[in-house]
Amino acid sequence: MKKTSCLKAFVLAMAMLFLASSLFAAAASDNSQSAGSVPVKGNIILSTTTSTQDSGLLNYLLPIFTRETGWTVDVIAVGTGAALNMGRGGDADVLLVHARADELQFVADGYGSVRYDVMYNDFLIVGPNTTAIAHNSNVLQTLRDIASRNLPFVSRGDSSGTHTMELSLWRAAGINTASVSGYSSVGQGMGATLQMASEMRTYTLTDRATWLTWSKDGRINLPAVCEGASDLLNFYGVILVNPARHPHVNVEGAHTFANWLISPSTQLLIGQFGVEQYGQALFTPNAVNPR
Numbered sequence: 329m330k331k332t333s334c335l336k337a338f339v340l341a342m343a344m345l346f347l348a349s350s351l352f353a354a355a356a357s358d359n360s361q362s363a364g365s366v367p368v369k370g371n372i373i374l375s376t377t378t379s380t381q382d383s384g385l386l387n388y389l390l391p392i393f394t395r396e397t398g399w400t401v402d403v404i405a406v407g408t409g410a411a412l413n414m415g416r417g418g419d420a421d422v423l424l425v426h427a428r429a430d431e432l433q434f435v436a437d438g439y440g441s442v443r444y445d446v447m448y449n450d451f452l453i454v455g456p457n458t459t460a461i462a463h464n465s466n467v468l469q470t471l472r473d474i475a476s477r478n479l480p481f482v483s484r485g486d487s488s489g490t491h492t493m494e495l496s497l498w499r500a501a502g503i504n505t506a507s508v509s510g511y512s513s514v515g516q517g518m519g520a521t522l523q524m525a526s527e528m529r530t531y532t533l534t535d536r537a538t539w540l541t542w543s544k545d546g547r548i549n550l551p552a553v554c555e556g557a558s559d560l561l562n563f564y565g566v567i568l569v570n571p572a573r574h575p576h577v578n579v580e581g582a583h584t585f586a587n588w589l590i591s592p593s594t595q596l597l598i599g600q601f602g603v604e605q606y607g608q609a610l611f612t613p614n615a616v617n618p619r
Contacts, residue, residue, distance in 0.1 A: 373422075375423050381405040397584050409488060415439055430489075440570055442568050445565055446564045448562055454551060465557050479510055484518065518535060
């Protein structure tokens with residue numbers, strides 16, 4: 329009888345030990361899954377250009393940002409001109425855009441408290457697969473050829489960084505777009521403009537990241553016509569909306585986002601984006617003082 333009681337006690341003790349071990353393992357597993365994440369702190373409104381979204385860069389970076397900092401991000405992807413206007417109106421906390429002269433003026437006018445360089449890629453002219461224009465690296469001559477031969481060209485026409493660059497290139501080439509019979513303005517983002525250009529078999533100016541992304545998945549068929557010119561570089565900056573003008577902006581979240589973008593670890597992530605899928609980086613990090 330004593331032996332039976334001892335045996336029952338032993339079995340009960342082992343069962344209790346097994347249960348405790350299981351609960352400990354489950355707790356450890358839960359802790360390991362949450363390791364590296366921090367509690368959610370709040371929300372940031374990011375106004376940015378369509379190219380950062382259409383290229384997939386934000387889908388790549390933002391989950392990591394939220395996991396590391398606890399801040400979630402609401403993205404409003406518009407043209408750079410519209411993004412800067414949102415900043416002027418206090419409708420965003422932080423901007424990620426690509427029209428450097430306009431960005432610097434935005435800060436000088438007191439709408440932004442600080443701007444940091446983040447990264448760059450380049451623009452290129454793409455078009456239908458014809459022999460009308462040979463592949464080259466002279467963007468001004470390419471535009472002159474498009475105009476003189478009455479070739480179709482579709483413009484974003486949305487006051488974006490890409491549209492601003494395009495207009496400056498036409499001016500540098502000495503051409504008034506009103507005199508180009510094949511020129512049309514669509515008022516669309518980069519991805520939509522590329523899709524229209526592909527369907528209509530026209531030329532257009534695009535950032536490389538969006539062009540590579542949309543070409544890779546078969547949404548467009550527009551070979552590069554002109555690329556590699558130094559005047560086609562495309563610089564991106566992050567700007568904090570000035571709380572002195574708009575006290576309601578999320579200063580802490582905006583600072584966290586900007587500092588995270590220019591940190592060495594994030595700059596490394598940006599430099600790796602696209603390499604595995606496209607064989608080349610879609611953006612080159614260029615934060616002056618990574619922190």
